[in-house]
Amino acid sequence: MVVKTLTGNYAVAYAVKLARVNVVSAYPITPQTTIVEKLSEMIEKGELNARMIRVESEHSALAAVYGAASAGARAFTATSSHGLLYMHEVVWWAAGSRIPLVMAVVTRAIGPPWNIHVDHQDILDQRDSGWIIAVAQENQEVLDLTLQAFKISEDPRVYLPMMVGLDGFILSHTTAPVDIPDQELVDSWLPPRRQPYIIAPESEVVMGNIAPDEDHFMMRYSMAASMEAAKKVIEEVDKEYGEIFGRSYGGLVECYKCEDAEYFVVIMGSWAGDAKKAVDTLREQNIPVGVVRIRFVRPWPREKLLEILSGAKGVLVFDRAVSMGSTGILFSEVAQTLYPLNISLKGLVAGLAGVDVGPSRIEAEILKFIKQAEEGAIYTPTEWILPEKYAGRYPSSPKEVIAK
Amino acid sequence: MTVNIKRIPKKKFLMPGNAACPGCPETMGMRYLKMALGDNFVMVIPAGCSSVIQGIAPRSGIYAPILNIVFAAGASAAAGMKAGFESIGRKDVEVVVWAGDGGTGDIGFQALSGAAERDDDILYICVDNEAYMNTGIQRSSLTPYGAWTTTTWTGKREHKKNIPLIMIAHGVKYVATASVGYPTDFIAKVKKASQIRGFKYIHLLAPCPVGWRFDPALTGEIGQLAVKTGLFPLYEYENGKFQLSPLARRYKDPSNRVPVVEYLKLQGRYKHLINKPEEIKKIEEYIESIWYMIDVLEKAFNPKEEARKLLGSL
Numbered sequence: 001m002v003v004k005t006l007t008g009n010y011a012v013a014y015a016v017k018l019a020r021v022n023v024v025s026a027y028p029i030t031p032q033t034t035i036v037e038k039l040s041e042m043i044e045k046g047e048l049n050a051r052m053i054r055v056e057s058e059h060s061a062l063a064a065v066y067g068a069a070s071a072g073a074r075a076f077t078a079t080s081s082h083g084l085l086y087m088h089e090v091v092w093w094a095a096g097s098r099i100p101l102v103m104a105v106v107t108r109a110i111g112p113p114w115n116i117h118v119d120h121q122d123i124l125d126q127r128d129s130g131w132i133i134a135v136a137q138e139n140q141e142v143l144d145l146t147l148q149a150f151k152i153s154e155d156p157r158v159y160l161p162m163m164v165g166l167d168g169f170i171l172s173h174t175t176a177p178v179d180i181p182d183q184e185l186v187d188s189w190l191p192p193r194r195q196p197y198i199i200a201p202e203s204e205v206v207m208g209n210i211a212p213d214e215d216h217f218m219m220r221y222s223m224a225a226s227m228e229a230a231k232k233v234i235e236e237v238d239k240e241y242g243e244i245f246g247r248s249y250g251g252l253v254e255c256y257k258c259e260d261a262e263y264f265v266v267i268m269g270s271w272a273g274d275a276k277k278a279v280d281t282l283r284e285q286n287i288p289v290g291v292v293r294i295r296f297v298r299p300w301p302r303e304k305l306l307e308i309l310s311g312a313k314g315v316l317v318f319d320r321a322v323s324m325g326s327t328g329i330l331f332s333e334v335a336q337t338l339y340p341l342n343i344s345l346k347g348l349v350a351g352l353a354g355v356d357v358g359p360s361r362i363e364a365e366i367l368k369f370i371k372q373a374e375e376g377a378i379y380t381p382t383e384w385i386l387p388e389k390y391a392g393r394y395p396s397s398p399k400e401v402i403a404k
Numbered sequence: 405m406t407v408n409i410k411r412i413p414k415k416k417f418l419m420p421g422n423a424a425c426p427g428c429p430e431t432m433g434m435r436y437l438k439m440a441l442g443d444n445f446v447m448v449i450p451a452g453c454s455s456v457i458q459g460i461a462p463r464s465g466i467y468a469p470i471l472n473i474v475f476a477a478g479a480s481a482a483a484g485m486k487a488g489f490e491s492i493g494r495k496d497v498e499v500v501v502w503a504g505d506g507g508t509g510d511i512g513f514q515a516l517s518g519a520a521e522r523d524d525d526i527l528y529i530c531v532d533n534e535a536y537m538n539t540g541i542q543r544s545s546l547t548p549y550g551a552w553t554t555t556t557w558t559g560k561r562e563h564k565k566n567i568p569l570i571m572i573a574h575g576v577k578y579v580a581t582a583s584v585g586y587p588t589d590f591i592a593k594v595k596k597a598s599q600i601r602g603f604k605y606i607h608l609l610a611p612c613p614v615g616w617r618f619d620p621a622l623t624g625e626i627g628q629l630a631v632k633t634g635l636f637p638l639y640e641y642e643n644g645k646f647q648l649s650p651l652a653r654r655y656k657d658p659s660n661r662v663p664v665v666e667y668l669k670l671q672g673r674y675k676h677l678i679n680k681p682e683e684i685k686k687i688e689e690y691i692e693s694i695w696y697m698i699d700v701l702e703k704a705f706n707p708k709e710e711a712r713k714l715l716g717s718l
């Protein structure tokens with residue numbers, strides 16, 4: 001075990017190296033770029049015995065690692081924002097093929113206008129594709145999740161590709177001490193590559209030719225079943241990782257000060273750290289609030305959330321991504337999950353394009369929400385926390401804009 | 405390289421009654437491919453007629469392992485597969501892309517250019533039936549001047565994009581043109597390409613009875629006429645050396661060529677222009693421009709060291 005001060009992106013690269021990946025292919029895009037740079041360096045220096053395919057686009061990057069994985073190699077790619085959208089059809093193709101793969105997504109806003117700062121529009125745009133999707137809170141977790149991604153994706157009960165999200169700049173370019181596990185320990189924990197089939201001369205497998213509609217339908221069904229199975233696998237991996245490497249995160253979701261909480265914040269990514277700070281302050285004032293940090297968006301932790309939140313008085317969801325014409329994306333997931341419970345629910349869209357929110361604002365929003373809920377159960381699907389520059393000039397609900 | 409027909413494996417590569425149309429050039433080409441390569445290869449097939457010809461999963465009418473892939477990703481998926489095989493110590497597996505003219509010259513061109521520039525060790529075969537046949541005969545950048553398609557009802561106004569020439573300009577290891585009308589020539593080229601390490605490109609002309617509107621019995625003949633009229637010269641470019649294929653050399657002399665109308669009149673896609681001399685003239689001028697280019701290529705990439713030196717000093 002070595003502790004190094006690493007950026008989130010380097011933490012990804014170290015995990016890829018520890019996983020003894022065979023093929024890497026990626027295309028530069030801010031804020032992902034330093035992952036490919038670091039991996040190129042590792043490969044050229046001989047620290048990582050892998051092939052690097054320096055492709056001309058993200059579409060090709062994902063197609064290349066998909067091709068490599070179909071041939072039996074452990075493969076990895078990484079991207080952000082427009083790169084991820086450019087990959088989109090291959091994202092679906094890879095998942096539908098049930099080929100285990102790992103991709104790091106350094107989350108970033110989508111243009112126009114050009115913007116390189118964090119939000120979650122890019123990664124959440126992939127949520128229907130059949131990839132396992134996890135998002136980390138800090139750099140140590142980035143390394144651990146990336147490493148675990150290989151084990152989860154290659155588990156025969158899962159056989160689905162997996163994305164690991166890390167927030168652009170806030171994690172990708174910010175250093176923090178990261179414990180890098182010993183290679184021998186990783187080798188004894190991570191089995192050699194497993195996958196459902198290999199396309200090779202002796203295998204005579206044909207993948208992707210037209211299937212009867214009913215079979216196509218059933219392939220979707222089997223993906224859905226594997227997503228359900230993945231929930232168990234994720235929890236198992238988190239637990240055994242804790243036993244071997246000393247760190248567990250709670251599996252699908254992390255609970256922070258949940259035990260006696262009456263009100264909960266649901267949040268995902270690095271700003272969950274801010275939410276935890278806000279909760280710490282509120283706890284000093286004996287306000288019973290906790291944080292439920294979504295670690296896995298897919299599979300969606302429905303049962304776990306119901307279990308944690310069944311006694312709640314109210315749930316406040318912070319979203320860094322919005323489904324235009326609807327609500328924040330996490331909000332709609334949370335709302336459909338909590339449908340059986342009759343509790344106060346509110347969704348806040350904030351932090352788009354990297355606009356800072358911070359613990360004190362989160363704290364104020366929690367207090368406001370609790371006050372509203374205590375006055376009578378509320379259901380507010382979407383309010384926006386506007387940037388300071390514009391706050392007060394526009395209503396917090398886009399709906400009221402038309403009314404004016 | 406000469407191919408002895410008697411030595412060609414008799415093993416069937418395609419199931420009879422597969423999903424292709426009668427007279428399909430793509431199945432003919434695939435059969436020759438297998439004859440050339442034997443068993444130790446995998447195919448990567450982006451969207452196109454060949455995706456459908458395979459038939460219905462979980463079975464396949466083609467006796468080869470196939471990775472079907474999204475339309476634009478033939479070359480990149482193949483490059484990845486090759487790297488994947490190599491990285492796990494399987495250096496001998498040949499990875500062959502089998503892509504249409506659309507998958508090659510249009511939507512897949514970026515990936516193709518990338519793989520060529522990186523000199524990825526794959527064999528890329530463009531099966532050129534001069535339109536998007538799978539979606540119902542729409543024009544591609546490789547549809548020739550004058551041809552009717554369902555998006556060029558009065559005939560395409562632009563000439564065919566010269567992809568093999570563009571591949572030569574990439575400086576790859578091997579580029580060849582071939583026609584399903586000359587199977588042994590194609591087989592010889594595939595065999596040669598498979599001996600070369602690095603990026604190989606073969607452009608296979610594939611006359612399609614459905615899209616070109618001709619009698620399905622004539623696929624081979626039309627494939628030959630394309631060569632005999634001088635429209636589609638057969639050649640090889642190998643490690644900086646360019647040469648016309650033996651059977652095409654005589655068409656360098658215009659007096660040996662079959663008049664192009666003989667080719668055009670067999671195809672319904674040219675029906676509207678067959679009686680328009682000014683349109684025929686345009687096509688004849690195109691043939692001249694093609695041979696002018698061949699002349700330039702022969703001089704530029706002359707096997708004789710002298711000429712190469714001369715060129716280098718220019």
Ligand SMILES: Cc1ncc(C[n+]2csc(CCOP(=O)(O)OP(=O)(O)O)c2C)c(N)n1
Pocket residue numbers: 451452453454474475476503504505506507508533534535536537538539544
């Ligand atoms: C991204 C995308 N766009 C469009 C299509 C629809 N499509 C499938 S095959 C095809 C045309 C194929 O043409 P070509 O590559 O020339 O192959 P052919 O069918 O002629 O053999 C098109 C447009 C697709 N599958 N994917």
Ligand code: SF4
Pocket residue numbers: 423424425426427428429430431453457533537538612613614615
């Ligand atoms: S349309 Fe042409 S290329 Fe396509 S299957 Fe039919 S004959 Fe073959």
Ligand SMILES: [Mg+2]
Pocket residue numbers: 504505506531532533534535536537
């Ligand atoms: Mg075509």
